[in-house]
Amino acid sequence: MTVTIYDVAREANVSMATVSRVVNGNPNVKPATRKRVKEAIEKLGYRPNAVARGLASKKTTTVGVIIPDISKGFYAELARGISDIATMYEYNIILSNSDENEDKEIRLIETMLGKQVDGIVLMSDQISPGLREEISRSTVPVVLAGTVDETGKIPSVNIDYRSAAREAVAQLIGNGHQEVALVTGPLDTTINRDHLLEGYKDALQDAGVGYDEGLVFEVEDSYDAALEAWHATDRRPTAVFAGSDELAIGVIHGVMDAGQKVPDDVEVVAFENTKLSRMVRPRLTSVVLPLYDIGAVSMRLLTKYMNNEEVGDPTFILPHRMEVRESAKFND
Amino acid sequence: MTVTIYDVAREANVSMATVSRVVNGNPNVKPATRKRVKEAIEKLGYRPNAVARGLASKKTTTVGVIIPDISKGFYAELARGISDIATMYEYNIILSNSDENEDKEIRLIETMLGKQVDGIVLMSDQISPGLREEISRSTVPVVLAGTVDETGKIPSVNIDYRSAAREAVAQLIGNGHQEVALVTGPLDTTINRDHLLEGYKDALQDAGVGYDEGLVFEVEDSYDAALEAWHATDRRPTAVFAGSDELAIGVIHGVMDAGQKVPDDVEVVAFENTKLSRMVRPRLTSVVLPLYDIGAVSMRLLTKYMNNEEVGDPTFILPHRMEVRESAKFND
DNA sequence: ATGAAAGCGCTAACAT
DNA sequence: ATGTTAGCGCTTTCAT
Numbered sequence: 099m100t101v102t103i104y105d106v107a108r109e110a111n112v113s114m115a116t117v118s119r120v121v122n123g124n125p126n127v128k129p130a131t132r133k134r135v136k137e138a139i140e141k142l143g144y145r146p147n148a149v150a151r152g153l154a155s156k157k158t159t160t161v162g163v164i165i166p167d168i169s170k171g172f173y174a175e176l177a178r179g180i181s182d183i184a185t186m187y188e189y190n191i192i193l194s195n196s197d198e199n200e201d202k203e204i205r206l207i208e209t210m211l212g213k214q215v216d217g218i219v220l221m222s223d224q225i226s227p228g229l230r231e232e233i234s235r236s237t238v239p240v241v242l243a244g245t246v247d248e249t250g251k252i253p254s255v256n257i258d259y260r261s262a263a264r265e266a267v268a269q270l271i272g273n274g275h276q277e278v279a280l281v282t283g284p285l286d287t288t289i290n291r292d293h294l295l296e297g298y299k300d301a302l303q304d305a306g307v308g309y310d311e312g313l314v315f316e317v318e319d320s321y322d323a324a325l326e327a328w329h330a331t332d333r334r335p336t337a338v339f340a341g342s343d344e345l346a347i348g349v350i351h352g353v354m355d356a357g358q359k360v361p362d363d364v365e366v367v368a369f370e371n372t373k374l375s376r377m378v379r380p381r382l383t384s385v386v387l388p389l390y391d392i393g394a395v396s397m398r399l400l401t402k403y404m405n406n407e408e409v410g411d412p413t414f415i416l417p418h419r420m421e422v423r424e425s426a427k428f429n430d
Numbered sequence: 431m432t433v434t435i436y437d438v439a440r441e442a443n444v445s446m447a448t449v450s451r452v453v454n455g456n457p458n459v460k461p462a463t464r465k466r467v468k469e470a471i472e473k474l475g476y477r478p479n480a481v482a483r484g485l486a487s488k489k490t491t492t493v494g495v496i497i498p499d500i501s502k503g504f505y506a507e508l509a510r511g512i513s514d515i516a517t518m519y520e521y522n523i524i525l526s527n528s529d530e531n532e533d534k535e536i537r538l539i540e541t542m543l544g545k546q547v548d549g550i551v552l553m554s555d556q557i558s559p560g561l562r563e564e565i566s567r568s569t570v571p572v573v574l575a576g577t578v579d580e581t582g583k584i585p586s587v588n589i590d591y592r593s594a595a596r597e598a599v600a601q602l603i604g605n606g607h608q609e610v611a612l613v614t615g616p617l618d619t620t621i622n623r624d625h626l627l628e629g630y631k632d633a634l635q636d637a638g639v640g641y642d643e644g645l646v647f648e649v650e651d652s653y654d655a656a657l658e659a660w661h662a663t664d665r666r667p668t669a670v671f672a673g674s675d676e677l678a679i680g681v682i683h684g685v686m687d688a689g690q691k692v693p694d695d696v697e698v699v700a701f702e703n704t705k706l707s708r709m710v711r712p713r714l715t716s717v718v719l720p721l722y723d724i725g726a727v728s729m730r731l732l733t734k735y736m737n738n739e740e741v742g743d744p745t746f747i748l749p750h751r752m753e754v755r756e757s758a759k760f761n762d
Numbered sequence: 763a764t765g766a767a768a769g770c771g772c773t774a775a776c777a778t
Numbered sequence: 779a780t781g782t783t784a785g786c787g788c789t790t791t792c793a794t
Contacts, residue, residue: 100569102787113765118789128763148545149490150787152481153770160524160545169510169722171503178501181527190545192492193525195513213480213492213522321709347709354711377653377679378710379686390501434771445781450773460779482771485786766793770786777782 101144110138121146152214160190161400162210162218166198171372172342172389173221176244179393180219187401189216198223204232211237217400219393221245223287225252239403243396244389246288253403253412255396259289262385262418263297264304266367267339269420269428271305273365275337278302281327281349282341283319294341294369321348328352336364337426343370347378350425365426380424388416433476441470453478484546492522493732494542494550498530503704504674504721505553508576511725512551519733521548530555536564543569549732551725553577555619557584571735575728576721578620585735585744587728591621594717594750595629596636598699599671601752601760603637605697607669610634613659613681614673615651626673626701653680660684669697669758675706678714682757697758712756720748 103121107114112131119127120135127135138144152158163180165173177193184191192210196203203222210218218240222229225247233240233252242254270278280298285291295314302309313335317323324340325348334356340346346368353364360366360380368375368384375382395414402409422428435453439446444463451459452467459467470476484490495512497505509525516523524542528535535554542550550572554561557579565572565584574586602610612630617623627646634641645667649655656672657680666688672678678700685696692698692712700707700716707714727746734741754760 100787104787114788115765115767115790116763119764122789126763131763145540145544147485147787149481149484150770151789153479153485153772154787154789156770156789158481163525167510168500168513169503169506171501171506174501174503174506178499178527181500181525185526190524190526190541192522193495193513194517194522195510208477209522212477321705344709351711373653374706374709377676377706379683432771436771446772447774447782448780451780454773458779463779479771482786483773485788486771486773488773488786764794766791768789768791770789773784773786775782775784778780 100147101142102147103144105142106135106138106144109142110135156214158214158216159188160192160213160215161397161404162206162213162215163191163193164196164203164206164210164218164220164222165193166221166223167195168193171374172244172370175372175389176221176393179390179395180243180397181393183394183397183401187397189401196222200226200228203229207232207236207240217241217404219243219396219400223289225288239400241396241400241403244387244392246293248288248292250413253399253409253414255392255399255414255416257387257392257416257418259293260297260300262369263294263339264300265297266369266385266420267298267301268304270337270339270365270367270426271301271307273337273426273428275335275365276307277310277313277333277335278307278337278339279313279315279333279335280339280341281315281317281324281345283317283345285316290341298339317345320344324348325352325355329355334358338364338366340366340368343368343372343374343382343384346382346384346425347374350378350380360425361427367420367426371421375421375423383423383426383428384421386419386421388418391416432479433474434479435476437474438467438470438476441474442467488546490546490548491520492524492545492547493729493736494538494545494547495523495525496528496535496538496542496550496552496554497525498553498555499527500525503706504576504702507704507721508553508725511722511727512575512729513725515726515729515733519729521733528554532558532560535561539564539568539572549573549736551575551728551732555621557620571732573728573732573735576719576724578625580620580624582745585731585741585746587724587731587746587748589719589724589748589750591625592629592632594701595626595671596632597629598701598717598752599630599633600636602669602671602697602699602758603633603639605669605758605760607667607697608639609642609645609665609667610639610669610671611645611647611665611667612671612673613647613649613656613677615649615677617648622673630671649677652676656680657684657687661687666690668695669699671699671701673701675700675702675704675714675716678716678757679706679710682710682712692757693759699752699758703753707753707755715755715758715760716753718751718753720750723748 371384371386703716703718
């Protein structure tokens with residue numbers, strides 16, 4: 099039924115070793131025999147069995163990708179960057195959703211190692227001690243994409259979220275706002291707690307503005323949650339820094355529902371710059387997270403580790419910038 | 431370095447076959463020896479090599495997923511459905527983006543077959559003859575998710591797009607509109623050409639309304655394209671059926687830019703019902719495509735084929751419905 | 763430039 | 779209930 103390297107060898111009157119050589123592009127084959135082998139391959143419709151190859155060579159040319167939820171735009175964008183570079187280097191990807199569940203994450207790493215992946219790209223909100231332990235035990239390289247490891251030991255690719263937040267809030271303050279709110283997803287994730295919130299505080303402190311806990315809205319990471327939070331509060335800050343485009347839109351609609359205008363009464367800066375940011379009115383001024391690039395760079399980084407190339411500092415920081423549209427106006 | 435089944439066997443004083451049995455949950459093992467083996471596994475940190483297992487058993491418990499573009503919400507949602515059911519049945523997924531490119535699609539199938547996947551889920555706008563040929567040659571089952579095969583030979587899971595379009599347009603006409611526009615993505619895809627457009631025509635015909643080609647706007651599948659199309663035309667239909675949420679939002683903003691109101695002056699029905707539909711104002715009335723379910727059902731179907739279970743009609747049609755919000759008002 | 767032969771780590775008869 | 783023995787289809791020395 100299945101055509102093997104033996105069948106090809108017989109057909110071409112050579113040994114299987116020779117067939118293996120032409121299949122793998124080894125130059126030590128006389129052109130004439132190479133031609134004969136190729137014809138035999140064509141004639142028999144031979145297709146190399148990657149599993150057998152993987153067993154013999156101990157390389158599978160596939161990498162594992164662990165993602166919280168592929169249906170979320172944020173991660174899907176990262177995944178596309180990872181995938182494109184993987185394809186470029188001729189790797190395939192085993193993709194699994196973790197739902198941020200530590201047990202699942204650990205189990206997925208185990209499964210992927212069992213499948214003999216050559217490397218792993220991991221995305222998560224948080225590297226728990228258990229996860230870190232598992233990663234450090236891994237027999238193949240692991241790199242984090244858009245995921246901060248507080249210890250800085252695990253290779254990772256990110257932007258400087260804290261500075262980005264700080265700059266955004268500074269711009270808002272620079273526009274004359276004294277009451278700048280922060281609307282963020284759950285503060286139990288590293289990025290929200292140690293980067294967005296801290297960057298927000300940094301900017302306040304830089305400007306000599308007092309920190310007012312009542313202006314920090316910690317909500318579930320969704321449009322509805324932001325909207326409801328705005329409906330529920332009677333605070334009326336004149337500026338808002340939101341932790342995602344979706345949160346920003348929720349806030350904007352909340353502001354509108356309160357009879358105010360964006361950006362005239364309230365300026366809003368978002369964080370992420372998905373295509374959503376251009377599809378709402380007013381359009382969002384947003385810190386742009388280069389998600390595709392983060393994915394791409396992390397995969398590229400992984401290829402280096404898989405080839406045992408020297409990589410200096412394992413912590414990569416990509417540049418970020420702000421896209422100014424209508425929800426907040428800055429002159430730069 | 432790597433611990434094999436032999437090492438475990440030696441440690442537990444049994445044969446490798448026995449180890450294999452306990453690893454695979456074969457009941458024919460005395461509890462006492464099972465315990466010894468498990469302890470040896472634990473002690474040595476043994477992890478079965480899935481590649482070796484795959485070579486010996488000719489099953490890899492991994493399936494290939496070919497997707498146009500994982501960064502598009504439409505497909506990401508399908509993918510999540512596929513992934514969840516795959517996980518449930520203990521399959522892993524090799525995920526690759528095709529960008530709707532026929533050559534890539536064919537090459538991906540080849541690669542996946544080379545990796546010995548047990549089955550393939552394919553998504554595409556269009557099953558070209560070349561692709562269909564490749565699929566029919568596949569040594570493992572292939573099922574289409576959210577993808578229509580005109581021949582009906584290839585197993586697939588969809589909704590009845592044509593009826594959905596027909597019903598949506600009929601509702602609009604029922605609201606008294608005589609000029610109902612269709613804003614659709616490229617008409618060279620099966621769904622747009624043979625389902626949305628035809629369903630639109632069906633409804634017109636049902637109601638005795640003449641077909642006016644000038645009311646069909648074929649645009650690139652994006653917010654901007656819809657918006658620009660609306661800016662460019664001087665037709666002022668009072669109702670619109672849009673081929674996606676994104677197109678609908680573009681139309682709505684175009685309508686607003688023309689000084690008209692939705693739904694007062696123009697009623698708009700979208701198609702897809704992404705979370706976007708609730709995040710814009712007015713919120714979208716939209717035909718809901720059960721994308722997650724389509725993905726889930728197609729993966730479930732694939733498991734049946736992989737187990738050689740009998741499946742009757744290979745063409746599965748899931749139910750659809752309309753979610754009425756603000757961009758069009760219906761009383762039902 | 764080509765071939766022979768030994769694994770890679772496991773499953774799956776078959777035997778006991 | 780447990781062990782023995784062939785493979786699975788390929789890569790990779792090592793010879794020649």
